[in-house]
Amino acid sequence: MLYGRLIDETILEMAETLAVSDTVREENMNAISACGSIKGMDECDTASLVLQCGLEKAPDLVENILNTVEVNSSSDPVPLPSVSHKCPADFECVIDPKLREDYINNRPIPNGEIVTACGIKYVHQHIRQLYTTASSFCCSYGLKLAYFENVTNGICLVNSKISDH
Structure with missing residues (x-):
């Protein structure tokens, strides 16, 4: 793929x-x-x-x-995950109208900030989280986790000021 x-x-x-x-x-x-x-x-x-x-x-x-x-x-065999493995999708997705409004109006967020990089607006949190927790967090703002259409877009974000945090 x-x-x-x-x-x-x-x-x-x-x-x-x-x-x-x-x-x-x-x-x-x-x-x-x-x-x-x-x-x-x-x-x-x-x-x-x-x-x-x-x-x-x-x-x-x-x-x-x-x-x-x-x-x-690789020279060493790598154990493959079980074929029943699915993408993590077991997170709660509830949009919080207040948080959505905070995002739209660029208001401060706890433990993070709202930034624009590479022409895209992001909510950037300064703490590490599990995939499901981060997905729930993004969803509360009416967003999804960041993903990149191509390598150039990923490099742009890495080279932006977000990566300095």
């Missing part, structure tokens, strides 16, 4: 290379076709749904691809 999209060309090449027969190759291609167009709520959800679909339609292909990627990425 790259930027929330299945890298079709790479997967197709691997499916052809790893197929032991024409029948298996055809099954692999059908699975890629069926699973490659799945869209979830966000990039993480999409990746989870595509993996789940692949495990249902072509489990041997998925296993071989994961093993190939694992072997090529």
Whole structure:
């Protein structure tokens, strides 16, 4: 996956290379076709749904691809997470009208600040939190956790004044 999209060309090449027969190759291609167009709520959800679909339609292909990627990425095998793993989504999302108004009007926030960097307005807290706690916090302002469409946007934020805190 790259930027929330299945890298079709790479997967197709691997499916052809790893197929032991024409029948298996055809099954692999059908699975890629069926699973490659799945869209979830966000990039993480999409990746989870595509993996789940692949495990249902072509489990041997998925296993071989994961093993190939694992072997090529490091000399030591890396244990993979359980296939039932889902993106953290078990946080409470309740928008607080007062906090939303504070954000809109650039009012001070506890343990943080509202800043604009790279043309985007952020709520930046100066404390570390778990993903679910941070997601709930952002949601209380009517926002989501920051994510980046591409590397350039991520670098822009890292080089901004936010990263000085």
